[in-house]
Amino acid sequence: MLNETNLEIPQDCGDCPIRHRAVCARCEPDELEMLDGIKYYRRFQAGQTVIWSGDRMDFVGSVVTGIATLTQTMEDGRRQMVGLLLPSDFVGRPGRAFAAYDVVATSDIVMCCFRKKPFEEMMARTPHIAQRLLEMTLDELDAAREWMLVLGRKTAREKIASLIAIIARRDAAIGMKGRRGPLVVDLPLTREAMADYLGLTLETVSRQISALKRDGVISLEGKRRVTIPDFNRLLDEAGDDSDGGLPA
């Protein structure tokens, strides 16, 4: 666990895996070069806390590889995940000095960071960045609202099915690997993290996953790898309109 994989990965924006999805997606070559000048990479190990809620935040940045979570915690320890950060997702809020949520690395991650001040200045001069950030924020708001429906109105079984469906969709959006036939998805979360995401207990998560497996909606290989023989069946179990599925 304590392996020091802190080698810096100096990288050119040109071969960046998230070049076309992150805040910089719309930037012209010259703008990109300026960003290139103020960026630096940071690595975090699985389980590490990137930022504590309430801490001063002197940077913003993008997840380049790996998965992180945004969570809120009440005084008595109840926790709710409020965001799942996949590659290209943005962390931090320009114009805000203190973190509003805990950010935790769920897997080993690499982040592309910018010191807040220079980034804000650059944003003021570069509409392409602000435009892209607005677009991404609107997408996140939509995702948050969909999640409010899940949290407020769905049953435990529907919640699990919804989570698997969402992860499967995002995987598909990125990887575009072998369409047709059964999907295979890696759940990047522990049962406890899923529970925090879904407003459930980890016992209930476990029971409902077992139930979906028993009923043939999914099958498991190990604890984390899920096979989905029929995606529409899964959407049905999630209580979603079955037309909202993958692009055909």
Place this chain on the structure above:
Amino acid sequence: MLNETNLEIPQDCGDCPIRHRAVCARCEPDELEMLDGIKYYRRFQAGQTVIWSGDRMDFVGSVVTGIATLTQTMEDGRRQMVGLLLPSDFVGRPGRAFAAYDVVATSDIVMCCFRKKPFEEMMARTPHIAQRLLEMTLDELDAAREWMLVLGRKTAREKIASLIAIIARRDAAIGMKGRRGPLVVDLPLTREAMADYLGLTLETVSRQISALKRDGVISLEGKRRVTIPDFNRLLDEAGDDSDGGLPA
């Protein structure tokens, strides 16, 4: 109910009550004048649906007066409110052709609308608008995330206390009326709408309000008017850090 109060209220942006909080907040006089040229007002009566989810949306706009809600509905009728639109809040998403949620007028409302196309064009040329919209969207995202904690982890009693606290805070932010002493707040929502907001049934909402009254946390005058003798007590019941309250 069918009184035709459809008189247009031609209004100058200069005396607009939401001039300094809406999308136009940052605009310079000349920019404001351009907006003025493409705006028009629409009124809706309490209970009227402004937009149905899935409908083509050819305008965006701001709530000027009154209250509206954003809700999502599942096929079987389960409903979740995902936004509460108060004066100055923005409706619609630039770049999106179809509404993602139902928008319903909870009280009589006046909206300041812009046809989508001209507004988008103007946004591209006017960074002040895009900047303000980004800021507002980030605020909404924060609100949505706070709401995810409420939906996912709070008890029914805490949910009700949270809702009252939030409405009290927003009222205070706008009105800045008589600080000190017991707050008086009008709940702009029916019990059913509160239930849709909180992921509860209306019966549970009613019971919990009665319980908070019985325990002296609030008192009621009629069904909608709430008096809060001790705001910190209310925050406590909401499960919030009691320091997050009103500015002292």
Place this chain on the structure above:
DNA sequence: ACCGTTCCTTGACCCAGGTCAAAAATCACG
């Protein structure tokens, strides 16, 4: 003042999911 409608309250009962407890599976590491 009466009626119909809408909104709200309260009671009785029940069940989905939480809690507590223990065992099983998996993994890291010597």
Place this chain on the structure above:
DNA sequence: CGTGATTTTTGACCTGGGTCAAGGAACGGT
């Protein structure tokens, strides 16, 4: 491959909030 730590599964039981049902209270129209 054995040992301890971590994660997951499963069982037994309980409770918060949902469901169903019956009244009340408030309001607008005639």
